[in-house]
Amino acid sequence: MHRGVSRLVNIFRKRTKKDKRLITAIKTIVGSKPFNLQLYQLAVKHSSMARVNSRGLKESNERLEYLGDAVLGAIVADYLFKTFPFKEEGFLTEIRSRIVNRESLNTLGRKIGLNQLVEYDQNKKNALSHKSLYGDTLEALVGAVYLDKGYRFCTKFVLEKLIIPYFDINEIIRSNPNWKSKIIEWSQKENKDLKFEIVGVKAEKQHREFTAQVYIDDEPMATGVGASKKKAEQNAAQKTCEILKLE
Template sequence: MPFSRIYYLYFSPHKAYVRKLKNILGFVPGNLNLYKLAFRHKSVAKNIKDGAKNSNERLEFLGDAVLGSVVAELLFKLYPYRDEGFLTELRSKIVSRANLNQLSRKLGFNEFIEYDARMISYPNKQSSLLGDAFEAVVGAVYVDRGYRFTKEFLLTRIIKPHVDIHMLEVTETNFKSRLIEWCQHYGKEVQFVHIDNAPDESAKLFTVEVRVAGEVCGLGRDFNKKSAEKLAAEEACGFLKVFDTEDIAR
């Protein structure tokens, strides 16, 4: 084991933190600051230059791309005779915000996340912290150890023990349709509102709010308009407990 990792594990002032993180990840970080950054939400981040903050958003962006690549390759090999539509839908289920939130909580990432509770008042926004942190950690592992290590980490430490791909294959997760049906059943108006991006954000990034009876219940952001709507609907379903309600109704 390199000296830097031995230092972090046994001699660093942060050794308790490192040991706890090692129990979750299965390895000792090579650059501890990366992982601390991965758990830092923008609500507690400081401005560093030109409005940019030392939050986990950049690592989240990177981790999202790496995770999508690893899952896409896995599904490509696992289902050699299924078409692109099937593979895309199944990948969406695995990397969905709801699934990543669940994985993040199961792994114990919620104990590491830094955020300002006063600035995050909606429960759906609080839950999205988990999935965001999960992707940021994947980004941190990639920067720290490289793609090959990150791929092995995701496959053996995360997906194999915690993701039932075949169960997800037969699980319906059309969040937008379910949300609209739920709102119709309970007589509530639902709106998908497209929000203009901030001046410093990419014009290609779509931001969508879901408003149910005038209340913001979900937010989705993606470089694809339909994907942004699906993410927003997914958050809204979680916030409104749409699937829990349907299970009880059955």
């Protein structure tokens, strides 16, 4: 019923050139014209461009981003669960994380052209928002597609337009060493005292960037950054492995 009303509204609403460009872009990216264009207009609006509406709420893509993050995670989890019926939970969790992490989504967002669509205030853009700008917009787009066309269509969009064309699952598996496990194994073999410490946290709204430091026998080795403590530690462990030539 709601989608039917949206179609009728869209038929009689006069479209601007900007609206028409967005419709064309959404059709190209998603594979179908939007029913409710307002959802997609919101999906490409960064919080730096937010305007307060009549209810006193700032209108940006952050709520859609929240929804899209959950929907995307569920679709990828279901896909991996069915693709690898004999793999354990840890394996599935790790591969899903490699697909939907912030850096991966940010790269994918640029590849599908969201860098040409997202609206943001360049004067307010800083290092943290820059790193997640396109990935956040991609999650918001997934949220918009879910609300606009339903879960079944959204699943098809995510798998056929995002995951399968842009991710080689077998390559992800092959290039997915657990650097932290590798260096722990090395330290035990060499009788070395190994420590990981979180030495810094940068925060901007719901996004965080952690910095981890590796110590061997109390001597600082490499530092690493990531969107979670685990990712920061893995990054630091990888750099330490490179220093120690453990690749």
